[in-house]
Amino acid sequence: MTSIGDYHCNEVKRSWCPGCGDFGIEAALKSALSKSNIEPKRVMTVGGIGCSGLLPYWTKTNSFVGLHGRALPAAIGMSIADPDSQVVVMAGDGDAYGIGVGHLVHAFRRNQKLVYMVANNGVYALTKGQVSPTAELNAKGSSTPFGINMPPIDPISLALISGGTFVARGFAGDIPHLAEIIERAIAHEGFSFIDILQPCVSYHKNMCDSSYAASMIKLEASNHDAGDLNAALTQARGENGNRKVGIFYCKENNNRKVSDAHMYAGCRSSEDILGLIRPMRVTG
Amino acid sequence: MNRLSIGIGGQAGEGVETLGHAVANLMAKMGKEIATNGEFYNAIKGSHNTFEISVSDEAALSTSTHYNLVIAMDGQTLAEEARRIVTDGYLIYDPETGAPDVSAKLVAVPFLNIAQEVAGTKLAKNMVLFGCFAAMVKAPKELLASMIDELLKNLPPEVKQRNVEAAQRGYEVASEQVHESLMRVSVKDPAVENYLMSGNSISALAAVRAGCTFFAAYPMTPSTSILEFLAKWSNKTKMSVHHVEDELAAINMAVGASYAGARAMVATSGGGFALMTEGVGLAAMLETPIVVVEVQRPGPATGLPTRTGQGDLRQVLHAGQGDVPHMVLSPGTHEEAFQMVREAFEYAEAIRGPVTVLMEKCLAEGMRTIDSDAFDRALDFTCERQTSDKLKRAISYEHDAEGNPTEEPLTVIDRQRSRWNKIDAIAEKLPPGRLEGAESATVTLVCWGATYGAAMETSKLLTAEGIATNVLHIKYFRPFQSGVLETLQKTVRPILIEGNLTAQLGGLIAEKTGFEIKDKILDVSGRPFTAEGLVERIKEIL
Numbered sequence: 104m105t106s107i108g109d110y111h112c113n114e115v116k117r118s119w120c121p122g123c124g125d126f127g128i129e130a131a132l133k134s135a136l137s138k139s140n141i142e143p144k145r146v147m148t149v150g151g152i153g154c155s156g157l158l159p160y161w162t163k164t165n166s167f168v169g170l171h172g173r174a175l176p177a178a179i180g181m182s183i184a185d186p187d188s189q190v191v192v193m194a195g196d197g198d199a200y201g202i203g204v205g206h207l208v209h210a211f212r213r214n215q216k217l218v219y220m221v222a223n224n225g226v227y228a229l230t231k232g233q234v235s236p237t238a239e240l241n242a243k244g245s246s247t248p249f250g251i252n253m254p255p256i257d258p259i260s261l262a263l264i265s266g267g268t269f270v271a272r273g274f275a276g277d278i279p280h281l282a283e284i285i286e287r288a289i290a291h292e293g294f295s296f297i298d299i300l301q302p303c304v305s306y307h308k309n310m311c312d313s314s315y316a317a318s319m320i321k322l323e324a325s326n327h328d329a330g331d332l333n334a335a336l337t338q339a340r341g342e343n344g345n346r347k348v349g350i351f352y353c354k355e356n357n358n359r360k361v362s363d364a365h366m367y368a369g370c371r372s373s374e375d376i377l378g379l380i381r382p383m384r385v386t387g
Numbered sequence: 388m389n390r391l392s393i394g395i396g397g398q399a400g401e402g403v404e405t406l407g408h409a410v411a412n413l414m415a416k417m418g419k420e421i422a423t424n425g426e427f428y429n430a431i432k433g434s435h436n437t438f439e440i441s442v443s444d445e446a447a448l449s450t451s452t453h454y455n456l457v458i459a460m461d462g463q464t465l466a467e468e469a470r471r472i473v474t475d476g477y478l479i480y481d482p483e484t485g486a487p488d489v490s491a492k493l494v495a496v497p498f499l500n501i502a503q504e505v506a507g508t509k510l511a512k513n514m515v516l517f518g519c520f521a522a523m524v525k526a527p528k529e530l531l532a533s534m535i536d537e538l539l540k541n542l543p544p545e546v547k548q549r550n551v552e553a554a555q556r557g558y559e560v561a562s563e564q565v566h567e568s569l570m571r572v573s574v575k576d577p578a579v580e581n582y583l584m585s586g587n588s589i590s591a592l593a594a595v596r597a598g599c600t601f602f603a604a605y606p607m608t609p610s611t612s613i614l615e616f617l618a619k620w621s622n623k624t625k626m627s628v629h630h631v632e633d634e635l636a637a638i639n640m641a642v643g644a645s646y647a648g649a650r651a652m653v654a655t656s657g658g659g660f661a662l663m664t665e666g667v668g669l670a671a672m673l674e675t676p677i678v679v680v681e682v683q684r685p686g687p688a689t690g691l692p693t694r695t696g697q698g699d700l701r702q703v704l705h706a707g708q709g710d711v712p713h714m715v716l717s718p719g720t721h722e723e724a725f726q727m728v729r730e731a732f733e734y735a736e737a738i739r740g741p742v743t744v745l746m747e748k749c750l751a752e753g754m755r756t757i758d759s760d761a762f763d764r765a766l767d768f769t770c771e772r773q774t775s776d777k778l779k780r781a782i783s784y785e786h787d788a789e790g791n792p793t794e795e796p797l798t799v800i801d802r803q804r805s806r807w808n809k810i811d812a813i814a815e816k817l818p819p820g821r822l823e824g825a826e827s828a829t830v831t832l833v834c835w836g837a838t839y840g841a842a843m844e845t846s847k848l849l850t851a852e853g854i855a856t857n858v859l860h861i862k863y864f865r866p867f868q869s870g871v872l873e874t875l876q877k878t879v880r881p882i883l884i885e886g887n888l889t890a891q892l893g894g895l896i897a898e899k900t901g902f903e904i905k906d907k908i909l910d911v912s913g914r915p916f917t918a919e920g921l922v923e924r925i926k927e928i929l
Binding site: 114115143144147149152159160163164165166167168169170172173176177178179180181182183184185188205206208209373375376377378379380383384385386 | 412415416575577580581582583584588592595596600601603620623624627629631632633635636637639640641642643644645646647648649651665666669673756759762763776778779780781782783784790791792
């Protein structure tokens with residue numbers, strides 16, 4: 104059994120604000136990895152761009168930080184190329200629901216095995232306080248001083264109608280509960296999506312109040328059937344749907360090929376490659 | 388005659404390309420060297436398309452603007468391609484489509500009626516015309532049945548049989564009118580193993596040969612068939628081939644796959660490459676090998692999707708923000724495309740970064756006869772993937788040698804330099820630029836990419852006319868290949884030939900060598916250069 108400390112990288116100084124919700128996500132992830140007993144060298148931690156995307160810096164696993172909006176395709180490429188490794192992505196709401204949302208929709212369709220966590224707090228923090236695609240209607244930010252005139256994206260509904268096979272939400276302030284969700288996500292044979300409500304102490308202070316934490320509604324408490332897609336949609340679309348946490352939907356045994364077989368160059372000799380182009384051969 | 392230039396004109400959807408492939412295949416079977424070029428409008432039905440075929444006893448390097456034979460499937464061909472028939476050339480036409488007003492030898496074939504009468508559909512007219520062509524080169528009539536069987540292999544046997552009969556009728560009708568043979572032919576020596584292939588199929592094959600294990604692309608004309616070939620072959624090659632949501636996904640997936648141990652490639656055209664540029668920089672920053680094939684069509688924006696051009700050299704060279712150590716090269720021939728795509732994987736390992744192979748539509752979709760030994764000429768791999776038990780860190784922010792983020796000025800400078808040093812190191816391994824053709828020449832044609840074919844044929848024509856001409860074909864743009872300045876200094880009258888408006892290579896040569904080529908032939912018509920066209924323009928310059 105691996106321990107939480109096995110995933111800890113102390114060499115790099117942390118740059119998250121004290122009290123940042125990302126610390127909660129980091130703790131929950133490391134706990135889930137340890138409980139799942141995956142050796143650090145078999146883990147690939149992928150970051151998007153933004154505060155949350157810095158997680159791979161201080162994770163002692165294989166780590167990858169790519170381009171803004173493109174963490175997901177890079178992670179899918181990794182999972183295809185090395186199906187024995189567990190790929191875990193930590194993206195922000197800008198990365199996942201803004202610049203990279205096109206990839207997200209297709210990732211649900213592709214259902215490649217990996218865990219995709221999105222730190223969702225309605226703000227762009229690293230660029231200092233603009234609204235994100237999940238900001239509430241009329242929310243003010245430095246780029247929308249009179250309020251945003253578009254309603255927020257609903258990530259859970261988007262996931263469900265796009266064919267997501269594991270759709271969950273966690274709260275960075277409830278580490279044990281989030282760790283449990285991540286552990287289930289790791290075990291899922293497919294694309295696991297977790298929207299994580301992540302308080303930003305600098306630009307979204309309302310999320311840091313105790314009243315915000317108290318407003319979380321656990322799906323488990325309402326005997327929600329995570330095998331029922333319509334029930335999941337009802338939970339997401341209903342009153343306080345954006346405060347509900349837990350596993351909305353999980354479809355196992357979905358009869359999909361989990362990943363490509365180990366790739367190898369099947370045709371290396373001249374005879375092999377000439378076999379491929381036999382229809383183009385000029386015969387006398 | 389040891390060279391035959393054929394033009395086939397017709398409406399999109401009428402089977403122009405199928406007839407073109409049948410004619411090209413037949414002449415390849417007759418032991419000839421083939422070059423083809425399709426000129427299609429960006430439409431599935433209802434526009435005037437042309438398929439050009441050069442048939443030669445020697446290597447065919449380009450197609451022509453003048454034809455020894457035009458096959459007019461529609462009336463528009465009579466007004467266009469038929470006007471470019473050489474003296475003593477032939478025109479096959481159907482009197483029903485119009486009366487030709489050209490001085491060519493006329494072969495009137497009621498192919499619409501024959502198709503309807505024999506095969507029960509006017510669609511079979513291309514097979515009637517195929518029969519006519521076969522008769523005009525005195526190819527054995529028996530070949531029609533076996534070739535049509537292969538050409539129409541997806542159709543039911545009775546349909547194929549009716550098409551064979553239609554072709555045979557065409558053969559008889561043409562035999563009655565034309566008694567000489569357009570070109571002396573004989574069935575080729577079966578011991579010679581050769582293939583009729585497009586540049587895209589060759590690029591796909593080169594990726595397989597190089598041990599590529601991961602490929603992702605979004606379809607974009609004229610690069611799409613690379614994806615289609617690799618997908619079709621993936622059952623055998625075990626390559627992981629993906630048609631993905633966009634080019635952003637394609638290159639980022641490839642970088643991720645490469646990071647996780649795959650040998651990865653993507654292919655696209657100029658527009659898709661524009662989307663990929665940030666990913667090219669990412670591969671360089673993460674020191675992750677990837678190969679990009681960029682097949683050019685004219686821009687800007689959507690431009691001319693189905694035409695050729697050389698307008699993307701600068702885009703590719705300057706892809707990505709910051710100083711991106713990105714290797715860029717371009718082949719001149721189909722054989723060279725195989726070598727260069729294959730070697731690109733090796734270069735990518737050596738520089739641990741991105742390598743782009745630039746091609747043009749005319750090379751990518753144009754077909755050539757290739758000897759099988761061309762597939763063995765490329766270098767064997769020397770750079771195998773390095774494996775290590777160490778945890779891998781790949782960070783797109785500036786980072787130290789361990790992969791940890793840093794903004795410390797001296798480390799940053801050191802890292803920028805170390806990435807570029809790998810480009811400098813590979814420069815020494817590349818062949819220097821050299822002159823091809825006449826040893827001491829009065830004219831030197833300077834070109835890149837597929838313009839090479841027309842330039843070489845131009846140099847032969849001019850030299851035969853007493854204007855000794857040779858060719859300097861630049862193949863490596865970053866690192867810029869050595870020997871170019873020394874070679875240019877030896878020339879008497881260098882003339883730059885490029886398929887763009889701004890002399891993109893000319894500017895690069897001036898930047899790298901200080902040598903400015905004053906005479907330029909620049910063309911943005913979207914059509915490939917031809918030797919006849921170049922000879923004319925060079926004579927104007929001289």
